[in-house]
Amino acid sequence: MPNPNYEKYLNDPDDLIEEMIDGFVKSHQKKIKQVSKRAVARKEAPIDGKVGVVSGGGSGHLPAFMGYIGEGCLDSVAVGDIFSSPSVDHIYEAIKAADGGKGVLCCIGNFTGDIMNFEMAAEMAEEDGIEVDTVIINDDVASAPKDKMENRRGVAGEVIIWKLAGAMAERGYSLSEMKEIADQALYNTRSMGVAHKPCIMPTNGEPSFELDEGEMEIGVGHHGEPGIRKAEMTTNDEITEELLNIVLEDLPYQEGDEVVVLINGLGATSPLEMYISYRKVYNMLEEEGIDIAKNYIGEFFTSQEMAGYSITLTKVDDELKKLFADPCDAVSFKQMQEDI
Amino acid sequence: MPNPNYEKYLNDPDDLIEEMIDGFVKSHQKKIKQVSKRAVARKEAPIDGKVGVVSGGGSGHLPAFMGYIGEGCLDSVAVGDIFSSPSVDHIYEAIKAADGGKGVLCCIGNFTGDIMNFEMAAEMAEEDGIEVDTVIINDDVASAPKDKMENRRGVAGEVIIWKLAGAMAERGYSLSEMKEIADQALYNTRSMGVAHKPCIMPTNGEPSFELDEGEMEIGVGHHGEPGIRKAEMTTNDEITEELLNIVLEDLPYQEGDEVVVLINGLGATSPLEMYISYRKVYNMLEEEGIDIAKNYIGEFFTSQEMAGYSITLTKVDDELKKLFADPCDAVSFKQMQEDI
Numbered sequence: 247m248p249n250p251n252y253e254k255y256l257n258d259p260d261d262l263i264e265e266m267i268d269g270f271v272k273s274h275q276k277k278i279k280q281v282s283k284r285a286v287a288r289k290e291a292p293i294d295g296k297v298g299v300v301s302g303g304g305s306g307h308l309p310a311f312m313g314y315i316g317e318g319c320l321d322s323v324a325v326g327d328i329f330s331s332p333s334v335d336h337i338y339e340a341i342k343a344a345d346g347g348k349g350v351l352c353c354i355g356n357f358t359g360d361i362m363n364f365e366m367a368a369e370m371a372e373e374d375g376i377e378v379d380t381v382i383i384n385d386d387v388a389s390a391p392k393d394k395m396e397n398r399r400g401v402a403g404e405v406i407i408w409k410l411a412g413a414m415a416e417r418g419y420s421l422s423e424m425k426e427i428a429d430q431a432l433y434n435t436r437s438m439g440v441a442h443k444p445c446i447m448p449t450n451g452e453p454s455f456e457l458d459e460g461e462m463e464i465g466v467g468h469h470g471e472p473g474i475r476k477a478e479m480t481t482n483d484e485i486t487e488e489l490l491n492i493v494l495e496d497l498p499y500q501e502g503d504e505v506v507v508l509i510n511g512l513g514a515t516s517p518l519e520m521y522i523s524y525r526k527v528y529n530m531l532e533e534e535g536i537d538i539a540k541n542y543i544g545e546f547f548t549s550q551e552m553a554g555y556s557i558t559l560t561k562v563d564d565e566l567k568k569l570f571a572d573p574c575d576a577v578s579f580k581q582m583q584e585d586i
Numbered sequence: 587m588p589n590p591n592y593e594k595y596l597n598d599p600d601d602l603i604e605e606m607i608d609g610f611v612k613s614h615q616k617k618i619k620q621v622s623k624r625a626v627a628r629k630e631a632p633i634d635g636k637v638g639v640v641s642g643g644g645s646g647h648l649p650a651f652m653g654y655i656g657e658g659c660l661d662s663v664a665v666g667d668i669f670s671s672p673s674v675d676h677i678y679e680a681i682k683a684a685d686g687g688k689g690v691l692c693c694i695g696n697f698t699g700d701i702m703n704f705e706m707a708a709e710m711a712e713e714d715g716i717e718v719d720t721v722i723i724n725d726d727v728a729s730a731p732k733d734k735m736e737n738r739r740g741v742a743g744e745v746i747i748w749k750l751a752g753a754m755a756e757r758g759y760s761l762s763e764m765k766e767i768a769d770q771a772l773y774n775t776r777s778m779g780v781a782h783k784p785c786i787m788p789t790n791g792e793p794s795f796e797l798d799e800g801e802m803e804i805g806v807g808h809h810g811e812p813g814i815r816k817a818e819m820t821t822n823d824e825i826t827e828e829l830l831n832i833v834l835e836d837l838p839y840q841e842g843d844e845v846v847v848l849i850n851g852l853g854a855t856s857p858l859e860m861y862i863s864y865r866k867v868y869n870m871l872e873e874e875g876i877d878i879a880k881n882y883i884g885e886f887f888t889s890q891e892m893a894g895y896s897i898t899l900t901k902v903d904d905e906l907k908k909l910f911a912d913p914c915d916a917v918s919f920k921q922m923q924e925d926i
Binding site: 255258270272305306481482483517519521523528 | 597608609610646653780821822823855857861864865881895
């Protein structure tokens with residue numbers, strides 16, 4: 247069986263999702279179980295008396311989505327093909343696996359296919375008597391103007407919402423309380439990304455976007471969607487400043503605010519570069535009089551081997567700070583998180 | 587200030603090490619302190635009555651080396667330029683910062699510059715009355731034949747030795763006990779890597795190695811050093827099988843053995859690919875009658891954005907299993923580790 251493209255370490259691309267799930271479940275078998283061909287869940291799910299937290303989406307974003315299953319985070323995940331929505335049946339299986347009698351909160355990115363399929367699956371679950379509500383995550387400032395927020399894509403801010411929803415569920419919040427607080431936290435969460443090298447689609451060997459040599463896309467999406475402008479690559483400081491200023495002005499985040507900062511590597515961008523960016527973020531926020539409550543630096547939501555990163559801010563109050571501080575045993579959220 | 591190459595997110599390359607350290611310390615300021623221009627240490631170091639555990643090496647490998655500072659792992663680290671040894675002075679500062687009166691164990695990769703500089707720093711520390719011993723990590727099977735093990739390079743197995751040495755130090759082992767057990771664990775630790783795309787050196791924009799399109803290097807080192815052969819890229823299963831068989835035959839690991847498996851991404855290779863490789867490792871070890879005690883899958887010791895990964899096995903006994911299970915609060919070792 248020849249490798250259909252020489253860009254990465256795969257077998258037959260038709261098998262890659264099943265092989266990935268198989269490897270993931272084998273690796274995390276004390277915490278994770280497979281509940282259908284394309285759905286995985288926390289080993290102990292469903293948990294009686296706890297609201298279930300469910301997500302899912304296209305593959306090619308590991309550690310998203312499966313890596314966020316675990317105590318204090320997601321209960322289950324439906325798995326799609328590379329960059330395409332999971333099917334209704336497997337979302338339905340994921341919802342059923344998460345339902346402990348108090349309802350299920352689906353926290354998904356704002357993508358048409360995902361929304362449509364999660365809606366249909368929710369209807370099927372509701373016919374079974376499972377109460378379902380949904381948070382549509384739209385943190386990507388680049389993807390629509392502020393007065394069209396409903397058109398914005400979900401990017402790394404999804405990770406923030408999963409963590410907060412998971413913490414609320416563990417604390418015994420009701421489905422309606424969770425929905426309300428998650429929506430408020432989401433409103434306070436804004437992201438901007440940059441990329442200068444695409445990932446290669448495993449199915450056909452094509453790049454996810456094309457740029458000239460030395461060019462970058464400011465505001466790129468997680469699938470390589472165009473952002474707000476193409477520009478010549480410049481220094482990390484200048485790029486960080488542009489991304490952060492766009493985020494700051496959008497809410498706006500202001501003097502006296504307290505924020506969680508997430509710097510997310512899209513795949514091929516190293517921690518070396520992300521820490522250099524964090525240094526600039528830190529200095530800029532200090533100048534603005536905005537306090538950093540916690541920072542996450544690492545690869546939390548990738549686009550395979552895309553080169554680039556994003557900056558996400560969440561404005562926090564005492565309630566959100568408490569939820570951020572709660573224990574979280576999801577595989578991929580133990581990584582590189584610091585209170586400061 | 588123009589970016590001297592368009593390959594990554596940097597400012598003036600002359601400043602990159604200082605900017606990286608600055609960002610790292612700002613991010614992890616509750617756990618990490620800077621003790622010299624190029625040395626960082628655990629906030630509470632030195633810890634009275636505990637052997638200090640020190641490492642260091644060239645930059646460009648994050649999360650190695652700084653990410654392994656923390657409870658149950660390293661006490662301090664000296665930081666070199668990209669891919670080159672830290673200077674004697676900063677290693678000396680790192681050793682002093684780690685010394686709590688019971689001596690210091692330096693655990694470093696088998697590279698000439700590092701060994702020479704750590705030796706000179708150890709002599710300086712010994713003149714101050716600090717007892718120093720050193721473990722020279724040489725887990726890379728590809729870099730020399732078995733009867734010339736002293737010539738083998740250190741690769742991802744370094745992470746394993748840091749974790750074990752850190753656990754022993756927390757348990758109050760003496761320097762001589764730690765040295766003996768670490769050397770034994772090291773003997774039982776073997777790695778093999780593969781890469782097909784180089785990283786770009788930030789200083790001059792040159793790739794770390796050159797291969798033809800569609801070619802891979804079996805046995806590549808962490809700086810892009812040549813391995814045992816170049817070959818056409820093939821399937822992940824075939825590559826994993828080749829890497830794992832070379833590792834298995836080298837100790838050899840045998841039926842009835844229990845092992846820890848570490849799959850380390852070199853930078854641009856995604857968890858998707860690593861989990862597919864783990865699935866094959868799991869199946870092969872099951873067939874061999876070798877039991878997996880624990881697995882680590884992620885980016886633990888990178889080579890900037892090099893595309894490739896390595897497989898490391900450590901044969902464990904009850905003593906090592908106990909040490910692996912001990913708490914470890916180093917920034918980067920909380921990530922993606924599972925008992926199975």
